[in-house]
Amino acid sequence: MALLFCGMLLLLGGSDATSIADMDYGGVPLWINRxxxxxxxxxLQGRIDPGWFRANNPQACPKQCDCPIHWPTSVYCDHKGLEHIPDELPDRTEYLFLQGNNISSLPxxxxxxxTGLRWLILDNNQLQSDKLEQASLQNQTKLHYLFANQNHLTSVPSALPDGLRQLRLAHNNITSIGKGALQNLHNLTLLLLQGNRLQTIAQGDLKGLVSLNLLDLSGNRFxxxxxHLPPSVQQLYLSNNSLSGLDEDSFDGFLNLKYLRLSHCGLQSRGIHLHAFNHTSLVELDLSYNKLTTIPRVPTSLQYLYLEANEIQEFNVTSFCREVGLLSYSRMKILRLDGNKMSYNQLPPDWVYCLRVLQSIYV
Known part of the structure; x- marks a missing residue:
């Protein structure tokens, strides 16, 4: 009954569950709890006539925005060509949508x-770091979601509210995080910094992120x-960086690392230490679109391995199993080797004893 009721709410909201999950807010969907x-x-552009809202909604609403009756705490000012955030926003505002404008400052x-702002979405604007006043967000104690993807920020905003849970800053011009900028964000679970210009992370940059689950650093200059990455991270994305190699201790310190993405990094087999992936917590490893000539050694606990579009020429069973026995076998479910320099006929006859629970293999 609860699922049926939730589905009804989705329909009343004017969209289905799929369209909500597929929205791109920095590459990670924003899930909605109706x-x-x-x-x-x-x-709301083109979906409901704004004049209808104004004629039937007794509550005040900025003239540049839409304030739907069925979401009374929401203010939609997106895609309006605004250069400034509208004045006299209703004090009831909890969800403020400002994406797709030309806003450059946040006074x-x-x-x-x-006082009750929960979401602030500023994607696709012209925000500049030197025009963000610290006090603008510092007092927003209930702010949980701050999105400023695809702007012109050069550094991570400082003086962020302690209650923040998601910070999405993908595709800016960020070159530094700044010591202390994130140190009080103990509740932050998601940090998106992909598509920026980061080259290094200093020792104190991410200090305090004790709850961080997903960290996306793809498409930077590492x-x-x-x-100095938070040990709590379970999903680490480093694709599209030019990595010289992976040392034995490259991923030391992670207590529960489960998903690791390293595609499009220019990695070569000779640059990967034999024990670089010696983490029994790993569930999924993406090494596709690199320059590997051999299959790296992975833990037997790994379930998903993506090696497509490399230069691999042979299949080594020892990459998956150091020994094969009644309880000694790989838990691999999906293995992708397509787009390499080998064929299915090159698989050794004993590979099935090691990969005995494999569901799909692509060669």
Whole structure:
């Protein structure tokens, strides 16, 4: 009954579950909980006549924005060609949508009368680091989601509220994080920094992120795996960096690393230490689109391995199993080797004893 009720709420919201999950907010979907009254992330543009809202909604609403009756705490000011955040935002505002405008600054006064802001979405604007006033966000104690993907930021904003759970800053011009900028964000679970210009992460940059689960550093300028990353991270994305190699201790310190993405990094077999992936917590490893000539050694606990589009010429059973026995075998479920320099006929006859629970193999 609860699932049926949730589905009804999705329909009333004007979109289905698939379209909500597929929305691109920095590459990671934003999941909506209708049972908590969270609004649609889809633009209202072209879906409902704004004049209808104004004629039937007794509550105040900025003239540049839309304030739907069925989400009374939401204010949609997205894709309006705005250069500034509208004045006199309703003090009831909890969800503020400002994506797709030309906003370059965030003055402290514009959010001063709002005390319950939960989401602030500023994607696809012209935000500049030197035009973000620290006090503008510092007092937003209930802010959980801050999205500023695809702007012109050169550093991570400082003085962020302690309650923040998601910070999405993908595809900016960020070259530094800044010591202390994130140190009080003990509740942050997701940090997106892909598509920036980071070359290194200093020792104190990510200190304090004790709850961080997903860290995306793809598409930056790292030449080695950055050190000083939070040990709580379970999903680490480093694709599209030019990594010189992987040392034995490149991923030491991670207590529960499960998903590791290293595609498009220019990795070569001779640059990967034999024990680089010696982490029994790993569930999925993506090494596709590199320059590997051999299959690296992986833990027997690994379930998903993506090696497509490399230069691999042979299949080594010892890469998956150091020994084969009643309880000694690989837990691999999906193995991709397509786009390499080998064929299915090159697989040794004993590979099935090692990969005995394999569900799919692509060669």
């Amino acid at each position: 049972l908590l009254g969270e609004p649609s992330v889809l633009s 402290s006064s514009v959010l001063a009368n709002i 030449s080695t795996v950055p050190r």
